[in-house]
Amino acid sequence: MREELAAFRDFLRRRGLKCTSQRMRVAERVLQRRDHFSAEAVMDDLRRGGEAHASKATVYRTLVLLEECRLLDSQDFGDGFRSYEPAWGVQHHDHLVCLSCRRIIEFTDHDIERSQERVANSHGFRVTSHIHRIFGYCSDCQDSTHEARQRNSRS
Amino acid sequence: MREELAAFRDFLRRRGLKCTSQRMRVAERVLQRRDHFSAEAVMDDLRRGGEAHASKATVYRTLVLLEECRLLDSQDFGDGFRSYEPAWGVQHHDHLVCLSCRRIIEFTDHDIERSQERVANSHGFRVTSHIHRIFGYCSDCQDSTHEARQRNSRS
DNA sequence: ATTCGTGCAAATATTTTGCAATTTT
DNA sequence: AAAATTGCAAAATATTTGCACGAAT
Numbered sequence A, B: 001m002r003e004e005l006a007a008f009r010d011f012l013r014r015r016g017l018k019c020t021s022q023r024m025r026v027a028e029r030v031l032q033r034r035d036h037f038s039a040e041a042v043m044d045d046l047r048r049g050g051e052a053h054a055s056k057a058t059v060y061r062t063l064v065l066l067e068e069c070r071l072l073d074s075q076d077f078g079d080g081f082r083s084y085e086p087a088w089g090v091q092h093h094d095h096l097v098c099l100s101c102r103r104i105i106e107f108t109d110h111d112i113e114r115s116q117e118r119v120a121n122s123h124g125f126r127v128t129s130h131i132h133r134i135f136g137y138c139s140d141c142q143d144s145t146h147e148a149r150q151r152n153s154r155s
Numbered sequence C: 001a002t003t004c005g006t007g008c009a010a011a012t013a014t015t016t017t018g019c020a021a022t023t024t025t
Numbered sequence D: 001a002a003a004a005t006t007g008c009a010a011a012a013t014a015t016t017t018g019c020a021c022g023a024a025t
Helices: A002-014 A021-032 A039-048 A056-068 A110-122 B002-014 B021-032 B039-048 B056-068 B110-122
Strands: A072-076 A082-086 A094-098 A104-107 A126-137 B072-076 B082-086 B094-098 B104-107 B126-137
Touching: A002 A021, A002 A056, A021 A039, A021 A056, A039 A056, A039 A082, A056 A072, A110 A126, A110 B110, A110 B126, A126 B110, B002 B021, B002 B056, B021 B039, B021 B056, B039 B056, B039 B082, B056 B072, B110 B126
Parallel strands: A094 A126, B094 B126
Antiparallel strands: A072 A082, A094 A104, A126 B126, B072 B082, B094 B104
């Protein structure tokens, strides 16, 4: 994480932006996470940290910067909020999204990646990226009248 | 479309709901479409139709009903609005999206579908639907580096 | 000193909802 | 007449933005 923070500092410097305490505080919290999280969760982290927290606006603005410097990836899974995940030496993966508890399971499948290339080639299409999300119910949520587990914003 | 409208009428009757002119007007417009569309687009259709239009609230409420009676499918692709598509004897397909000319090529690939099931099973996950969009450049746009690349591309 | 950043509140944008008036059955 | 529906405006939700004040370079 030292490395990531340094990378963020460099990025700011290169862009002529300033290393403020708020930015670094947000970055620290964000770069500690390994899972998918929301902007709200970052604010909770800060609040829980007890320290002087950054404002909502600053959190959002800093998340944009972290994404621009490729320390963070974000996607909108259509849950009503944007979902962020670390992007530091993380290999490409796609997602299984549980419609009940909103859990997100990552997967990488070479067969799919290969088939994808084949399909694209057959249409003379050159791929630059893709989105592949599989929706359904995870093993914990398949039977009975499951309660939504709301496991999204916890660390 | 006659058939779909009749199905909608039956659905309303079975539920003890009323066949109002607004509902039928919205249903007519909606069921004419074949592509992906937004709630806003439905309202545009109505306005363009010149006829007395249904209110925004009624459009949204009717879309919910059409989905419940399985004449319509909807997904949130995370573009800022919910996307609807017909669900009347339409077979599943995915999309290649050209970042240059915005052309959309539909494809169906059984290998991918099968691999997808395999991946899901290996996580004890029960699939209900998926989104698979491949971004890149179509055969016509491969060398036009100058074309506008308006949108970001994530994988 | 200059340039940039922060925090607040207000603005967006899409979809939902409360409620009084109106329509369908 | 009873029950359901409409349309309006206001609410809900997540994110963005304008602006005056404050901080980093």
